[in-house]
Amino acid sequence: MNKGNEAIIQQILSEIEKYQTVIIQRHRDADPDAIGSQVGLAQLLRISYPHKTIYTVGEEEPIFDWIGKMQSVEELTYSNALVIVVDTPSCERISGSHYFLGAQTIKIDHHVNMDSFADLNWTDESFSSASEMIYYLVAHSKNHLKLDKNSARCLYAGIVGDTGRFLYDDTSSYTFFVASKLLEYGFDAPTVNRFEEDMSPKVAKLMAYVLQNVTILDSGLAYIILNQQILQKMTLSSGEVDTIIPVVGKIATVKIWAIFRENENHTYHANLRSKKMVVYDIAKKHHGGDHPLSSGADAKNKAEIEQIIEELNALLSD
Template sequence: MVDEILKYIERYDTIIILRHQNPDPDAIGSQIALSSMLQKTYPQKNIYVTGIDLPVLDWIGKMQKISPETYQNALVIAVDTANARRIDNDGSYKKAAKIIKIDHHPNVDPFGDINWVDDTSSSCAEMIYTLTEQTDMLNLSKRSAYCLYAGIVGDTVRFLNGETSYKTLMIAANLAKTGIDISEIALHEDEMSLQVARLEAYILNNLKITDSGLGYIIIRKDTLEKFNLDDGEIDKVVPLIGRINNVNNWIVISEKELNKFRVNLRSKNVSINGVAEKFGGGGHPLASGVYVGSMEDIEALIKDMDRLNK
């Protein structure tokens, strides 16, 4: 699989690296790291990273703007993206000559011409690192190591979740060996703005916990607007409810547009991605997401999550 991916990378002069909507450190870290490695190996190629810029993650890297025509005869590599409809793109990527999918979520949508999927990896960043182990063509710079370490720390929630393995820790150690500032990365991942801190206080004061151990909070549009959050900042509060000892699984539901709810589902032990898939979403067994369009669906989803614990 890796050999086939490298052959396509050799073949195309234009390579465009995409990722999922509402990006996290793993998505952007994988993008920027892969781009950095390819630029160093192939300085003559045109290599782009695209998607909506998220200021809260600018410390990892910024996106580029390209025209739809750039995709003609290009190679597209989509990282950390489980299904095609979650690609952060206006659809121009479909003009590409070839599409490669590199992902660590369950392979429910093999949308690529080549699909390298390993759902045993803690993160897509972990997979990108293995490319450097399997070929001499791609070398690890401090820049790419910094981005990959950020991705691993982000997706494992600082090595707390169940996807963290011996392999994950060995890769993290090898990345640290390059001399990157791992304390700086940890601080970036952990810090929050004052408005996020106030939102956390609101959640702790208003969340509900069922008898089965489901914790959930519904933040309606008018309430959310009072916190004046920057794009991406609501993701900072998602792990909070899981720190409560009698919570087994939890949901953070936020309404950014009227009757359009973003639902983050998390669990400590029971698989919840089946619930996300039932409502049109997906993800990992212990971390998934979905958008729903009504309070009726929200209530049904809460019941399904509660039922899992019983």
Template sequence: MKEQILQVIEQYEKIIIHRHVRPDPDALGSQGGLSAIIKASYPQKEVYVVGEEEAGLTFLNTMDVIEDEVYKGALVIICDTANSPRISDHRYSLGDYIIKIDHHPNEDPYGDLIWVDTEASSTSEMIMDLYHFGSSSGLKLDEHAARLIYAGIIGDTGRFLFSNTTQKTHHYTAALLETGFSPSEIHENLYKISEKLARLNGYVLQNFSIADNCVGYIHLTKDTLEEFGTSAGEASLLVNSFSHVEGLLAWVFFVDEPDQIRVRLRSKGPVVNKIAAKFNGGGHPRASGATVYTKDETLSVLAELRNLCKEYQAK
């Protein structure tokens, strides 16, 4: 599969790389890291990264603004996006050929060429795997690419604390560090929070609820976000605020947005991505996102999560 992907990349002079909406470090890291590798390896190619900006992550990479006609005759690569509705910038379909590179379950097999590896810690790790495979035939990894891929790996492994961290993850991380970028700069920027977000975190810790002694939940309303002066995107960063509370098996964050309610599901065992799929979302077995539109739907998500944890406990 890696050989096929590299062969297709070599065939196209224009390459446009997408990723999912509401990008996290892995989405930006895999997208930007792949772009940097291609640019360093094939300087004559036109390579673009597209999608909406995430204000708190522009220190990693910024997006290109391109016209529709750029897609004519272009190769489109979509990173870290399990479901086609979640692809940021739906012009991806205007391209000549589509490659999907992802580490989520392949429930929506879109694209002409699909590389899915659910064993990988992150899509960024897969991009490093692609580089490692092609390095003997001329692929180049510069400091910019390494910096982005590293950010993606630490984002999806929780700084190597999650169970998806493997020997390969550490092996590739060591190779990335050899390029000379500053990991401390990445950590400082990824994990710093503003005073207003710190105060909202205090609110979350005081007001989250626990159901059935194992399911944590909180709903951050528009009024609460306005009171603390934070956006829905910023508030969602606090999803793991109470994750270490004794007895919790899973938890859910509901965050109001102007026209919908963002749902973030997390777990220490129960598989939550099936719940997310029922509510316009998807993701990893233990970390998923979804979208609902009413208070009643939030209660339905919570009921599903409670039932899931009860079934998990009964096994």
């Protein structure tokens, strides 16, 4: 498959060739695609260029240690390094603070492009995941880049995570092609799938709470507010809270759903999801916006939450 982006692919490959040190970063509040594309790219660069030094930088997210771990890098190292940021729509979302100190920066992302923050930006919403883009990069590298069992496993984990187990509408025939090619490397796919499905007892309790307490309107809009009292009682990381977002969409009558969580400073973060109607524009009005059917947003108080709920509900009554 060729998506007509040969020029940018060749530019990325030639920048990688040039640098002895490559630092790879991804977004905050990591998910399997963020870590999978980051660690997968790092691993495949290490085997493709054994003499280069490759780092993965960002906050640790222990629930994804099964994909791969982070490293620490001296600030000074950045000045001669190529920094590649994967799966991250805007520079405020980057995990790890020194990316801009890099000698050269590259963005590889499948979110709606709202911020071309790097020197070289490859963004394409037609990919299901950043991990799928990394596979594409390898496939178009004229054998300069090589995969192995572990890098294939990381990319597969990212694809399975971002497509909701090949469920969401951005799952294309190319997605299945890539998954099939990755499986040829012989990693233990059922174990990856199991890790993606596993939840801790704490997360199971949150899921039960959400299903018990979610408000479902006749229009097909569902929403819930998780306040600090609940979140602190359950002592959940934000990554753990993220894992329960898809569950509300399993309810057949729900068309659009919003999960609001209170931050420590009493503002709110929202996760908006939809089966069909585009929620991106509403998210963008509230300092968010990632994908057409799946976006984060912010609300400064309860009044803004109500506004978001009204706007989402209006989408369903049009």
